[in-house]
Amino acid sequence: MSNVETIPGKSVVSSLGLVTGSTVRAKHLGKDIFAGLKNLVGGELKAYTELLNESRNEALQRMMMQAHSMGANGIVNVRFATSNVAAGASELFCYGTAVIIE
Amino acid sequence: MAGGGAIILVYILGPILISLLFPILSWAIGRWYQDRLMDALLVNEKQQGNMLQSDQHLSTQSLMTTMTAESSTLLHVSICVGPSMGQIFFMWCKSIFGGRLHSYDVVLDYGRREALLRLNQQAKDLGCSSMVNIRIETSTVSFAKNDKSNTSSVEFLAFATGIRQ
Numbered sequence: 001m002s003n004v005e006t007i008p009g010k011s012v013v014s015s016l017g018l019v020t021g022s023t024v025r026a027k028h029l030g031k032d033i034f035a036g037l038k039n040l041v042g043g044e045l046k047a048y049t050e051l052l053n054e055s056r057n058e059a060l061q062r063m064m065m066q067a068h069s070m071g072a073n074g075i076v077n078v079r080f081a082t083s084n085v086a087a088g089a090s091e092l093f094c095y096g097t098a099v100i101i102e
Numbered sequence: 103m104a105g106g107g108a109i110i111l112v113y114i115l116g117p118i119l120i121s122l123l124f125p126i127l128s129w130a131i132g133r134w135y136q137d138r139l140m141d142a143l144l145v146n147e148k149q150q151g152n153m154l155q156s157d158q159h160l161s162t163q164s165l166m167t168t169m170t171a172e173s174s175t176l177l178h179v180s181i182c183v184g185p186s187m188g189q190i191f192f193m194w195c196k197s198i199f200g201g202r203l204h205s206y207d208v209v210l211d212y213g214r215r216e217a218l219l220r221l222n223q224q225a226k227d228l229g230c231s232s233m234v235n236i237r238i239e240t241s242t243v244s245f246a247k248n249d250k251s252n253t254s255s256v257e258f259l260a261f262a263t264g265i266r267q
Contacts, residue, residue, distance in 0.1 A: 002263040
């Protein structure tokens with residue numbers, strides 16, 4: 001996987017089209033309250049950071065699964081997007097182009 | 103009557119002071135805590151910082167001429183930061199007049215630099231010697247169940263392609 005047009009060090013043989021992966025996450029109440037307490041001092045909110053990392057990895061995993069089922073062995077030009085779909089939940093979305101490399 | 107006056111003063115000023123106590127406390131703690139975070143960041147940056155400003159870290163798409171690539175991998179790192187409630191309260195007061203919001207300045211600056219540092223660390227852990235196409239994205243994250251909640255935070259996502267040479 002790379003987020004540039006090619007995979008450095010390898011050559012792209014053919015491209016198979018767009019692959020996407022997304023996940024919607026809300027965090028549980030305990031963490032919400034804890035993060036609220038953390039908001040008293042500000043700075044980094046570790047609970048949120050962890051949650052977002054976890055869900056982003058899941059989204060990437062789904063994208064890779066899709067690419068794999070298409071028979072691709074690489075994904076180029078990966079992009080991430082985050083959006084608030086509802087109060088208390090956020091969607092993590094990633095997309096890229098599945099390619100066959102050698 | 104002097105005693106009565108004092109009691110009235112306490113009854114009027116007491117609630118005002120108590121209601122202001124919480125934001126002031128939160129502001130002061132936030133300031134202190136974030137200064138400590140900033141100091142830690144500066145120490146880390148001194149250790150790794152020279153790497154960040156080298157020709158091995160590029161925001162361009164293509165490899166520069168001196169680079170050769172064996173293999174590559176996608177790196178991504180995200181961090182959530184937010185100012186403290188007291189700071190949000192005082193920023194709301196400040197925004198009546200407008201001008202520079204120092205608290206947000208500090209917090210956002212911290213978040214972005216910390217994200218870049220962690221990206222660098224991740225590159226090291228995965229054995230990458232250089233990065234290309236570094237991108238930083240910003241988005242607001244609110245997990246609050248209702249809009250009235252003051253809990254607000256900003257997420258910085260930094261991603262790049264790491265190159266093993």
